[in-house]
Amino acid sequence: MLSSVERRIEQFVASLEEPEIAESIAKIPAGKRLRARLMIEIAGSGQSVIDTAAIIEMIHAASLLHDDVIDDAFTRRGVASINALYGNKSAIMIGDILYSKAFYELVDIDRFVAKVVSNAVVQLSIGERKDVAMSEHFSVDREAYITMIYQKTAALIEAASEAAAILAGKDREIYRTYGRNLGIAFQMIDDILDIVSDSQTLGKPALNDFVEGKTTLPYIYLYQELESDEKEQLKAMHRRQLSKSEQEWILAKLSEHKVIERAKKEAFSLIEEAIELMQKAGEKGLEAIAVKMVDRSF
Amino acid sequence: MLSSVERRIEQFVASLEEPEIAESIAKIPAGKRLRARLMIEIAGSGQSVIDTAAIIEMIHAASLLHDDVIDDAFTRRGVASINALYGNKSAIMIGDILYSKAFYELVDIDRFVAKVVSNAVVQLSIGERKDVAMSEHFSVDREAYITMIYQKTAALIEAASEAAAILAGKDREIYRTYGRNLGIAFQMIDDILDIVSDSQTLGKPALNDFVEGKTTLPYIYLYQELESDEKEQLKAMHRRQLSKSEQEWILAKLSEHKVIERAKKEAFSLIEEAIELMQKAGEKGLEAIAVKMVDRSF
Numbered sequence: 001m002l003s004s005v006e007r008r009i010e011q012f013v014a015s016l017e018e019p020e021i022a023e024s025i026a027k028i029p030a031g032k033r034l035r036a037r038l039m040i041e042i043a044g045s046g047q048s049v050i051d052t053a054a055i056i057e058m059i060h061a062a063s064l065l066h067d068d069v070i071d072d073a074f075t076r077r078g079v080a081s082i083n084a085l086y087g088n089k090s091a092i093m094i095g096d097i098l099y100s101k102a103f104y105e106l107v108d109i110d111r112f113v114a115k116v117v118s119n120a121v122v123q124l125s126i127g128e129r130k131d132v133a134m135s136e137h138f139s140v141d142r143e144a145y146i147t148m149i150y151q152k153t154a155a156l157i158e159a160a161s162e163a164a165a166i167l168a169g170k171d172r173e174i175y176r177t178y179g180r181n182l183g184i185a186f187q188m189i190d191d192i193l194d195i196v197s198d199s200q201t202l203g204k205p206a207l208n209d210f211v212e213g214k215t216t217l218p219y220i221y222l223y224q225e226l227e228s229d230e231k232e233q234l235k236a237m238h239r240r241q242l243s244k245s246e247q248e249w250i251l252a253k254l255s256e257h258k259v260i261e262r263a264k265k266e267a268f269s270l271i272e273e274a275i276e277l278m279q280k281a282g283e284k285g286l287e288a289i290a291v292k293m294v295d296r297s298f
Numbered sequence: 299m300l301s302s303v304e305r306r307i308e309q310f311v312a313s314l315e316e317p318e319i320a321e322s323i324a325k326i327p328a329g330k331r332l333r334a335r336l337m338i339e340i341a342g343s344g345q346s347v348i349d350t351a352a353i354i355e356m357i358h359a360a361s362l363l364h365d366d367v368i369d370d371a372f373t374r375r376g377v378a379s380i381n382a383l384y385g386n387k388s389a390i391m392i393g394d395i396l397y398s399k400a401f402y403e404l405v406d407i408d409r410f411v412a413k414v415v416s417n418a419v420v421q422l423s424i425g426e427r428k429d430v431a432m433s434e435h436f437s438v439d440r441e442a443y444i445t446m447i448y449q450k451t452a453a454l455i456e457a458a459s460e461a462a463a464i465l466a467g468k469d470r471e472i473y474r475t476y477g478r479n480l481g482i483a484f485q486m487i488d489d490i491l492d493i494v495s496d497s498q499t500l501g502k503p504a505l506n507d508f509v510e511g512k513t514t515l516p517y518i519y520l521y522q523e524l525e526s527d528e529k530e531q532l533k534a535m536h537r538r539q540l541s542k543s544e545q546e547w548i549l550a551k552l553s554e555h556k557v558i559e560r561a562k563k564e565a566f567s568l569i570e571e572a573i574e575l576m577q578k579a580g581e582k583g584l585e586a587i588a589v590k591m592v593d594r595s596f
Contacts, residue, residue, distance in 0.1 A: 126314065
């Protein structure tokens with residue numbers, strides 16, 4: 001059924017009647033289409049579901065194009081990003097075209113669905129801004145971090161689930177919670193993987209997030225555990241290239257204070273809550289998607 | 299009545315509940331608010347008109363933020379642009395927040411109005427892309443140029459007029475044509491001013507558009523008039539810094555072939571058509587706005 005979403009995206013893009021632009025858009029990697037997948041699982045593959053899923057995936061693609069410019073990211077899903085291939089300006093412009101076409105099509109969708117989806121885009125734009133702003137200083141405010149990843153990552157997954165529930169006449173609140181929990185856990189796990197996955201070049205974690213100024217959940221918990229002189233030491237390493245010994249110090253401290261376990265536990269408990277909701281609702285497919293997220297890369 | 303639009307924009311921004319973002323947005327110069335002015339002139343100042351005008355002005359502001367990044371423009375309306383003040387990334391992010399908030403509010407507006415406005419945003423995004431793509435080569439296709447400036451500049455002015463006509467229960471087609479003609483003429487005049495206005499530093503026209511690769515209407519007409527060896531000469535000067543003698547050659551040729559007059563005449567005839575439409579409709583205020591555009595800076 002995901003192929004119907006792909007076809008619908010192609011149709012939306014083709015209706016712009018700009019072959020050269022369609023060609024650039026066709027080069028954007030499709031990704032896992034998690035949001036569309038969730039929608040079809042919740043609401044089936046009727047036309048309005050496919051339309052809304054296509055719109056949400058176009059919005060997601062547009063946001064990634066802009067994020068990669070903002071984060072100076074040159075790869076995305078293991079291949080060169082659009083800004084790396086065609087420059088930042090093209091990435092901004094293609095993003096704007098995808099966003100505006102998605103909104104144009106959203107006007108024809110159920111009004112409640114349109115409100116939910118457009119609100120999520122506001123949230124994700126604000127979230128991206130906060131992510132950048134927070135990385136400019138050493139931020140260890142857990143609440144601010146959770147709000148930011150909710151806005152940046154979870155809001156659109158939450159909106160996809162809620163929109164599908166509206167279209168299927170199911171309970172909005174349950175699916176909304178499911179999507180939100182999955183989204184927040186997804187970002188938490190992503191942030192943990194940055195610390196526990198070996199970089200290909202280094203053979204050990206590169207701690208990229210911390211180097212870029214992003215003090216994700218493990219760093220927030222680590223800061224809470226450190227002695228006051230160690231706190232200063234960690235702060236002094238923030239947002240700059242790390243020496244080998246600095247990297248090792250951070251990894252040792254993270255391990256000493258079992259911070260990764262704590263962060264994982266927090267992500268998993270969100271996923272567990274999502275699984276329980278789906279068990280009660282008899283949603284085997286959605287349960288399986290949540291279970292799979294736990295297995296992701298550990 | 300324009301102050302109602304300003305207040306509405308402030309309210310929309312305040313409802314994001316992000317004071318720091320509101321502060322950045324407040325620093326964007328308001329400009330002439332041409333689109334809002336036209337709307338109020340056409341449809342009065344009822345709530346739905348003010349709402350739609352505020353939405354359209356937010357969209358316009360967002361598009362300028364992104365355009366200035368794409369065009370490497372460091373001033374806007376005589377003051378430092380947002381990208382110059384806060385960097386390209388902030389300009390992209392603030393633009394995305396304004397766009398998405400505008401679309402979120404658009405969902406609550408009349409469906410036909412929402413369709414007209416969102417279609418214009420698609421057009422202006424495509425127009426901006428074409429403007430950049432066309433400047434990369436020596437383009438002297440008049441049709442392509444007119445289509446591009448229609449999309450880039452006129453589409454949103456056209457949409458503002460048409461949206462106001464819908465809200466006021468007036469004839470959509472007449473106001474649509476009025477807005478489109480005004481918008482195309484506005485851009486043509488802008489392009490002419492780049493050639494006839496003295497630059498502050500040089501004391502004569504800097505021909506910035508041509509240096510940036512933009513072959514606007516006067517260059518298209520000039521190319522048609524030149525001998526074939528002169529055609530090659532002009533082409534060879536495209537999209538690079540010009541020497542003093544090259545600048546003088548271009549200005550002399552433009553003058554010899556009365557190309558500026560021809561381009562002005564074309565812009566003025568669009569405005570005349572707009573004026574006639576408004577005379578027939580008994581719209582004195584809109585007639586005056588069109589008349590004023592002719593006087594703009596010549």
